[in-house]
Amino acid sequence: xxxxxxxxxxxxxxxxxxxxxxxxxxxxxxxxxxxxxxxxxxxxxxxxxxxxxxxxxxxxxxxxxxxxxxxxxxxxxxxxxxxxxxxxxxxxxxxxxxxxxxxxxxxxxxxxxxxxxxxxxxxxxxxxxxxxxxxxxxxxxxxxxxxxxxxxxxxxxxxxxxxxxxxxxxxxxxxxxxxxxxxxxxxxxxxxxxxxxxxxxxxxxxxxxxxxxxxxxxxxxxxxxxxxxxxxxxxxxxxxxxxxxxxxxxxxxxxxxxxxxxxxxxxxxxxxxxxxxxxxxxxxxxxxxxxxxxxxxxxxxxxxxxxxxxxxxxxxxxxxxxxxxxxxxxxxxxxxxxxxxxxxxxxxxxxxxxxxxxxxxxxxxxxxxxxxxxxxxxxxxxxxxxxxxxxxxxxxxxxxxxxxxxxxxxxxxxxxxxxxxxxxxxxxxxxxxxxxxxxxxxxxxx
Numbered sequence: 001x002x003x004x005x006x007x008x009x010x011x012x013x014x015x016x017x018x019x020x021x022x023x024x025x026x027x028x029x030x031x032x033x034x035x036x037x038x039x040x041x042x043x044x045x046x047x048x049x050x051x052x053x054x055x056x057x058x059x060x061x062x063x064x065x066x067x068x069x070x071x072x073x074x075x076x077x078x079x080x081x082x083x084x085x086x087x088x089x090x091x092x093x094x095x096x097x098x099x100x101x102x103x104x105x106x107x108x109x110x111x112x113x114x115x116x117x118x119x120x121x122x123x124x125x126x127x128x129x130x131x132x133x134x135x136x137x138x139x140x141x142x143x144x145x146x147x148x149x150x151x152x153x154x155x156x157x158x159x160x161x162x163x164x165x166x167x168x169x170x171x172x173x174x175x176x177x178x179x180x181x182x183x184x185x186x187x188x189x190x191x192x193x194x195x196x197x198x199x200x201x202x203x204x205x206x207x208x209x210x211x212x213x214x215x216x217x218x219x220x221x222x223x224x225x226x227x228x229x230x231x232x233x234x235x236x237x238x239x240x241x242x243x244x245x246x247x248x249x250x251x252x253x254x255x256x257x258x259x260x261x262x263x264x265x266x267x268x269x270x271x272x273x274x275x276x277x278x279x280x281x282x283x284x285x286x287x288x289x290x291x292x293x294x295x296x297x298x299x300x301x302x303x304x305x306x307x308x309x310x311x312x313x314x315x316x317x318x319x320x321x322x323x324x325x326x327x328x329x330x331x332x333x334x335x336x337x338x339x340x341x342x343x344x345x346x347x348x349x350x351x352x353x354x355x356x357x358x359x360x361x362x363x364x365x366x367x368x369x370x371x372x373x374x375x376x377x378x379x380x381x382x383x384x385x386x387x388x389x390x391x392x393x394x395x396x397x398x399x400x401x402x403x404x405x406x407x408x409x410x411x412x413x414x415x416x417x418x419x420x421x422x423x424x425x426x427x428x429x430x431x432x433x434x435x436x437x438x439x440x441x442x443x444x445x446x
Contacts (some may be wrong), residue, residue: 006090007083009119010103010112016041019049019071023059026051026070031190036182036229039078039102039113040070046431048102048110049075053182054165056189061157062305062419073420074427077366080104083111087119099247116247134219134233134244135212143232143243145170148177152202153195156185166230168240169203176240178203179232209234212241219249289364291342292349300363300371304419307375311413320382321426322372323409324352324389327438329368332401340400347398348406355389371426379412379445386410386441394439405439412445 016039017026030038030053037052055075059066064073080102081090090101101119103112146155148169159165159182166181180203188195188202209232210222223231223246230245287299295303307319326332326348333341345368352370356362361373374382386408394405409430413422425444433442 004087005083006081006085006087006101006114006119007103007112009087010114011118012112014039014102014110014113016110017051017070019043019069021070023051023056023064023066023068023070023073027056027066027186027189030186034183034186036186039110040075041110043071048078048080050078050100051075053185054159057156057159057182057185060189060195064418064420068420072424074423078102079367080108081114082106090114091119133213133215134210134231134249135235135241143168143240146199147172148200148203149198151196152188152193152199155180155199156195159185166243167199168207168232169199176207178205179207180204181229183229207232207240209240211236216249219244223249292346292364294349294353294370295361295363297363297365300361300365300373303361303373304423307373308413308419317376317378318413320372320374320377320379320410320412321422322374322382322386323365323426323430324370324372324386324406325430325434326368327405327407327434332404336401344398344401344404348393348404351393351396352389355385355392377412379410379443382412383410383441383443390439390441407433407438408441409433410441410443410445414445 015029015033015035015037017029018041020043026038026040030036037050040049040051042048051070059073078100079098081104083103083105098116100113100115102110103114105111144158144167146158146167146169148171155167158167159180166179168176169178169180171177178200180199184202184204187193193202208226208228210219212233212235214222219231222228228246230243231249232240232243234240287295287302289296304321310316311318326344329341329344332344345364349362349364349370352362352372356372357374359375363371363373365371372386374385377385390406390408394403398404407430409426409428409432411422411426411429429442429444432444433440436442
């Protein structure tokens with residue numbers, strides 16, 4: 001089976017904004033174009049990032065001024081794929097957490113944008129599951145509810161994760177009356193609506209639902225016709241029993257398809273693995289990174305806020321952040337394959353954990369990037385701790401690839417810092433370490 005070129009299915013008219021613009025500028029663009037996300041164009045050599053509706057909610061709950069420049073906030077990176085790759089090749093090169101890709105030419109210029117949904121939709125399965133129904137593949141309800149009379153500002157923080165991007169609104173008798181989604185949030189922010197107004201003023205009503213005995217093929221037609229991101233599912237009595245996202249629906253369909261594909265279909269062997277990994281994404285919602293076993297970004301952000309609150313409340317000894325990134329990780333993947341690359345990430349996590357105190361927190365930020373919170377420590381001792389980890393990593397062999405090095409950036413939280421400023425300073429320090437030769441510790445703090 002041949003699959004199309006990645007550029008052929010990519011959106012060429014990509015919604016973008018320069019990172020020197022403000023968050024409010026981004027909201028204006030997103031609102032005008034009715035988009036939930038926008039690609040951030042770097043003003044330096046760093047890679048593309050993405051600002052989503054969920055990011056806006058998170059920033060609002062953290063009281064971040066929307067006149068802040070985008071470059072002063074750290075957003076999720078977006079992986080890139082060469083425009084000459086096929087869809088099958090692109091799928092085989094991404095990990096199970098990737099939701100979108102930027103398509104670039106040989107000079108790394110942005111040529112298009114493609115979502116995971118776009119890639120899967122371009123592959124025509126040999127066996128369409130027309131007899132299976134939605135109720136059979138729903139893994140969990142992961143729906144959140146709120147009273148329609150509550151203030152909007154008190155409820156939107158519930159929508160700050162990928163699996164909580166809509167809320168069912170109920171009346172005082174607990175009957176569902178409406179729904180509010182991330183697209184509604186963009187409208188609210190774009191119109192600069194009063195967040196102290198009740199949710200009932202902004203909710204979509206009535207709720208459009210689909211029966212749990214609807215076939216998967218009919219559900220796919222419905223979600224594409226309506227341009228919905230998710231389906232709200234009800235049972236035969238009309239009771240809402242949960243939701244299934246467009247991505248989750250496709251993941252389950254294609255996972256089943258992958259199970260029954262002919263084993264000699266060599267072009268899609270790697271794709272099958274990616275699809276199966278992707279299909280389990282919604283089964284493991286936790287605070288741990290599934291690959292390495294260390295904490296994930298959500299847990300890191302929780303603990304970072306706790307450390308900031310402790311410092312502010314008790315005026316105690318501050319804490320340090322350490323960002324570390326594996327040097328030349330793409331070369332490891334290209335040389336040894338992504339499976340070996342994953343093993344390197346797991347082995348690195350084990351090596352770092354050997355040098356941590358019980359009070360330290362270690363998390364995977366994403367890709368080959370990790371972050372440490374070191375409580376109650378001076379800047380000099382934090383740099384020494386990072387140096388000890390760096391030396392150990394660079395001096396010990398990794399099982400399958402030999403020597404591996406990392407670049408470290410260190411920052412210490414101080415008066416006047418914010419949640420994002422201390423992150424950004426550590427991140428910039430890490431890039432300075434890379435730019436000055438890699439395999440070193442660097443801090444912009446004095």
